[in-house]
Amino acid sequence: MCGEVGPILASPFLNMEIITKLPRYTDGEINRAFMKEIQTGFKMEKAKEEERVVQAAKEAKTNVGKTHPILGKCVANMPARDYFRLVNKYGHDTVNSKEFLRYFNKKFPHLSPNKA
Numbered sequence: 706m707c708g709e710v711g712p713i714l715a716s717p718f719l720n721m722e723i724i725t726k727l728p729r730y731t732d733g734e735i736n737r738a739f740m741k742e743i744q745t746g747f748k749m750e751k752a753k754e755e756e757r758v759v760q761a762a763k764e765a766k767t768n769v770g771k772t773h774p775i776l777g778k779c780v781a782n783m784p785a786r787d788y789f790r791l792v793n794k795y796g797h798d799t800v801n802s803k804e805f806l807r808y809f810n811k812k813f814p815h816l817s818p819n820k821a
Contacts, residue, residue, distance in 0.1 A: 757784035761816055768818035780821040781809050 730738075765782035772778045791800045799805060806821035 754784070754786075757786065758816070760784070765816050765818045770819070778819045780806050780817060780819050781813075782816050782818065783809075783813075 761782045761784050765779070768779040768782065788800070795805075803821055810817040810821055
């Protein structure tokens with residue numbers, strides 16, 4: 706048994722080819738690709754935002770007239786991304802104030818299941 710070698714296992718690293726010559730792009734090509742990414746990214750973000758608002762409206766519809774035993778009544782449903790952007794821009798106290806919630810109820814009645 707001494708001196709016997711088991712089967713040699715195939716490994717993807719044995720046939721690895723190292724690429725030393727990477728493709729080069731001009732500044733114009735990079736700029737065009739970057740602009741295309743920005744433009745399509747904005748369109749995609751807008752479409753996703755609309756989907757998130759539709760989902761929040763569905764959630765708001767299910768909360769109409771309901772009161773949570775600990776949290777109380779739901780007065781506003783908004784997509785999480787929008788909520789955190791508002792908190793980042795205006796602060797937690799402002800976004801959760803009665804004044805803001807009343808404004809939100811008037812501005813977005815489809816996202817406001819109950820009045821503030």
